[in-house]
Amino acid sequence: MSASRDNNYQKSFLEGPTGELEPSAAPKLSRTPGLNSENSADVEFPDAGEHSVQVLRQLGVPSARIQTLLKSGIVGSSVEEDYEDEDTTSRSRL
Numbered sequence: 001m002s003a004s005r006d007n008n009y010q011k012s013f014l015e016g017p018t019g020e021l022e023p024s025a026a027p028k029l030s031r032t033p034g035l036n037s038e039n040s041a042d043v044e045f046p047d048a049g050e051h052s053v054q055v056l057r058q059l060g061v062p063s064a065r066i067q068t069l070l071k072s073g074i075v076g077s078s079v080e081e082d083y084e085d086e087d088t089t090s091r092s093r094l
Contacts, residue, residue, distance in 0.1 A: 049076035 007013060016022040025034020052075050056066050069075040 047078035049078040052077045 013021040
């Protein structure tokens with residue numbers, strides 16, 4: 001472990017999957033503990049951009065504007081989904 005007795009007591013560093021030390025979550029909260037490689041193996045994290053279109057829709061952004069943002073790269077989406085353009089009611093792929 002680390003050289004500091006306090007760091008060992010606080011479990012400030014944990015052994016990661018490669019055997020190297022990695023910092024643990026700080027501060028340590030009892031009801032909402034942080035995640036690290038030791039306790040997050042079963043957690044599925046969303047991909048970057050996975051919910052971009054869904055969030056923009058919920059915010060009321062018009063379909064044409066969402067498509068413009070996606071095509072220009074300002075907003076990214078990691079998933080292909082059927083996308084209904086409210087203006088033309090045609091279906092297109094992202």
